[in-house]
Amino acid sequence: MAALIDKLEHAPARLICGRHDNRPDVLLEILHEVQATEGWLSDDALHTIADALNISRAEIHGVVSFYNDYKREAPAKHCIKLCHAEACQAVGSGALAAHAKNKWNVSTGGKSADNKIELEAVYCLGNCALGPSAMIDGELIGRVTSERLDALIERCIEESECE
Amino acid sequence: MMAGRSFKVYVPCDAAAISVGAADVAATIRREAYRRKIDLEIIRNGSRGMLWLEPLVEVEAGSGRMAYGPVADGDVASLFDADFLSGGSHTLAHGMTEEIAYFAMQERITFARCGVIDPLSLADFEAHGGLVGLRKALAMTPSAVVETVTASGLRGRGGAGFPTGIKWKTALEQLDDEKYICCNADEGDSGTFADRMLMEGDPFSLLEGMVIAARAVCASTGYIYLRSEYPHAIKTMRCAVDIWREANLLGENIEGSGTNFNIHIRVGAGAYICGEESAMLESLEGKRGEVKVKPPIPAISGLYGKPTIVNNVLTLATAPFILAKGAVHYKNFGIGRSRGTQPFQLAGDIARGGLVEKAFGVTLRELVDDFGGGTRSGKPIRAVQAGGPLGAYIPTRDFDLEMDYEALAKAGAMLGHGGVVVFNDTVNMARQARFAMEFCEIESCGKCTPCRIGAVRGKETIDKIIAGDNRTENLEILDDLCDLMTEVSLCAMGGLTPMPVQSAVRNFPEDFGG
Ligand SMILES: Cc1cc2nc3c(=O)[nH]c(=O)nc-3n(C[C@H](O)[C@H](O)[C@H](O)COP(=O)(O)O)c2cc1C
Numbered sequence A: 001m002a003a004l005i006d007k008l009e010h011a012p013a014r015l016i017c018g019r020h021d022n023r024p025d026v027l028l029e030i031l032h033e034v035q036a037t038e039g040w041l042s043d044d045a046l047h048t049i050a051d052a053l054n055i056s057r058a059e060i061h062g063v064v065s066f067y068n069d070y071k072r073e074a075p076a077k078h079c080i081k082l083c084h085a086e087a088c089q090a091v092g093s094g095a096l097a098a099h100a101k102n103k104w105n106v107s108t109g110g111k112s113a114d115n116k117i118e119l120e121a122v123y124c125l126g127n128c129a130l131g132p133s134a135m136i137d138g139e140l141i142g143r144v145t146s147e148r149l150d151a152l153i154e155r156c157i158e159e160s161e162c163e
Numbered sequence B: 001m002m003a004g005r006s007f008k009v010y011v012p013c014d015a016a017a018i019s020v021g022a023a024d025v026a027a028t029i030r031r032e033a034y035r036r037k038i039d040l041e042i043i044r045n046g047s048r049g050m051l052w053l054e055p056l057v058e059v060e061a062g063s064g065r066m067a068y069g070p071v072a073d074g075d076v077a078s079l080f081d082a083d084f085l086s087g088g089s090h091t092l093a094h095g096m097t098e099e100i101a102y103f104a105m106q107e108r109i110t111f112a113r114c115g116v117i118d119p120l121s122l123a124d125f126e127a128h129g130g131l132v133g134l135r136k137a138l139a140m141t142p143s144a145v146v147e148t149v150t151a152s153g154l155r156g157r158g159g160a161g162f163p164t165g166i167k168w169k170t171a172l173e174q175l176d177d178e179k180y181i182c183c184n185a186d187e188g189d190s191g192t193f194a195d196r197m198l199m200e201g202d203p204f205s206l207l208e209g210m211v212i213a214a215r216a217v218c219a220s221t222g223y224i225y226l227r228s229e230y231p232h233a234i235k236t237m238r239c240a241v242d243i244w245r246e247a248n249l250l251g252e253n254i255e256g257s258g259t260n261f262n263i264h265i266r267v268g269a270g271a272y273i274c275g276e277e278s279a280m281l282e283s284l285e286g287k288r289g290e291v292k293v294k295p296p297i298p299a300i301s302g303l304y305g306k307p308t309i310v311n312n313v314l315t316l317a318t319a320p321f322i323l324a325k326g327a328v329h330y331k332n333f334g335i336g337r338s339r340g341t342q343p344f345q346l347a348g349d350i351a352r353g354g355l356v357e358k359a360f361g362v363t364l365r366e367l368v369d370d371f372g373g374g375t376r377s378g379k380p381i382r383a384v385q386a387g388g389p390l391g392a393y394i395p396t397r398d399f400d401l402e403m404d405y406e407a408l409a410k411a412g413a414m415l416g417h418g419g420v421v422v423f424n425d426t427v428n429m430a431r432q433a434r435f436a437m438e439f440c441e442i443e444s445c446g447k448c449t450p451c452r453i454g455a456v457r458g459k460e461t462i463d464k465i466i467a468g469d470n471r472t473e474n475l476e477i478l479d480d481l482c483d484l485m486t487e488v489s490l491c492a493m494g495g496l497t498p499m500p501v502q503s504a505v506r507n508f509p510e511d512f513g514g
């Protein structure tokens, strides 16, 4: 794990902290907002947040590493979250993840070689009557079949090529 | 069609409905109406909870609303051709929404308005009984509000089923200047979505319940801890709080009652354990979501060491009804010590998945067969898991179990947050038991050893059993490990993970080589 020492000032993080009056109790929200600006939390960003909120770097590292949402490396262009919890298991989420691995060569928790897509396991998206469920770049999708998943992944790949 | 008449069409904005195309259907209806020069108003309501019919489009037709669903983009033109705006017949028509058996057989109290109103219209909310309970509470003394909730028999809907009135009484008795109301909207249990549906379909009912709770215990600050997996609910709740504040239902001296109260929304960050109340409070303070040793209980020393009410979304959203209609009216629903209604959520391999609000005492069979219609796949049912990832796997021979906190506990099961997940006969129960341990391993907060290490050992032991390695011996080891986790884990994450594991072994021994 990278040490949080001698890092540079991160202007957006400083701004976001200021907007929340540099309050340490709003740390989760600040981390969400900073992550939304570039998709992940860099050493510089964490260093700046720790400084602005006057909390130790150990403390901020402890928080960031505890929660699944926070990413410490740059993500792929598109993020596909597949629900792996029981209600989706009951309608074939396991087969869906296996299909994604076979066809697109991305395993759960990993990225494609070209960095266009990444596949993440999540545990319940609150859409358990219409599973298997997925969330693609924040968009909730129900009754996902392997054909539907392929079409969605193809769309992600095409979009990455246009960017 | 009558010229000049404006039609009202309802297309849900609920996340589940959107997940199967509701937003596109709404846009297509708008385009088609424009093309046909028909004046219509589209209202984005919450979901009625008949999720297998989503996107469920409704039209106002005289005495009520007619239902059409599931509507795909490609069906829209034919619906117009069939004059659905005047209730015309069509293969997707189901008659009057509220006469659909699934809906008509329910007892909707907490979800009375969900799917009926425009979620963010305060006028709609009031026209359908909103604010009556709050206004009554504001005219009552705090202790009278607490007594009403106590007398209703309401118990926490988050999982533990603790009597709400007793919790509120404890907080009221504390003399601190600052007290908090924290709404637990972390809804992490697989198979549950009632909190989400309510926050998206009737967000004001939750806010009304929170202000009532604030009045009852003299709290001045409220938080809604909402999981990040629910972006639609977050958006709706944020708008709802703004509208509520503009209407002076938050702030100083609410409606001249002397009650001051504010509500803030905080978004979680993907940790199941943050649904546990002490972990949630840590998270609300901006820390790691680690469970804290009890006592002290939060009602005495919670957020920042101050008296804090932690209640589930449904618990809080039910308070307004109790205040409006009286404790006795609510208490008349239910059986034994389980009073009132429970929003059940039918999920997994089920033909008619959705939300069923019913008085306690309904059987699993009624829920799964009468409401749910068996499996969606057409395969026979083998088991249901009731009460989320920490709940028991129940075989079909036990489907006459009544949904009641005590009856379920006696049968080695639990109600939890009301989730019912159906599995067909292709399920392998040893794999499900393994998943329960794996989930505990992933989501453990790490504070105590029986859970942190026990889950890993449990998973490894089940792997050996699956591989056929010393089965008898390993089943004994697993059983001992489960007993240990149950007895000495600090919280119910480690303490209840054995429930799905041991119920699977007990009820489906054939899957463990037994
Ligand atoms: C591991 C774990 C997860 C929990 N998750 C939730 C949850 O997501 N939502 C909830 O309301 N309660 C959850 N609870 C229960 C809470 O600790 C607490 O009992 C509840 O929020 C109290 O509110 P109630 O009395 O209104 O049910 C969880 C408990 C445990 C042990």
Ligand code: SF4
Pocket: B273, B291, B443, B444, B445, B446, B447, B448, B449, B451, B452, B489, B490, B491, B492, B493, B494, B495
């Ligand atoms: S049982 Fe598990 S989740 Fe609960 S305190 Fe112990 S380690 Fe944390």
Ligand code: FES
Pocket: A083, A084, A085, A086, A087, A088, A089, A123, A124, A125, A126, A127, A128, A131, A133, B190, B191, B192
């Ligand atoms: S279990 Fe997959 S959405 Fe709930």
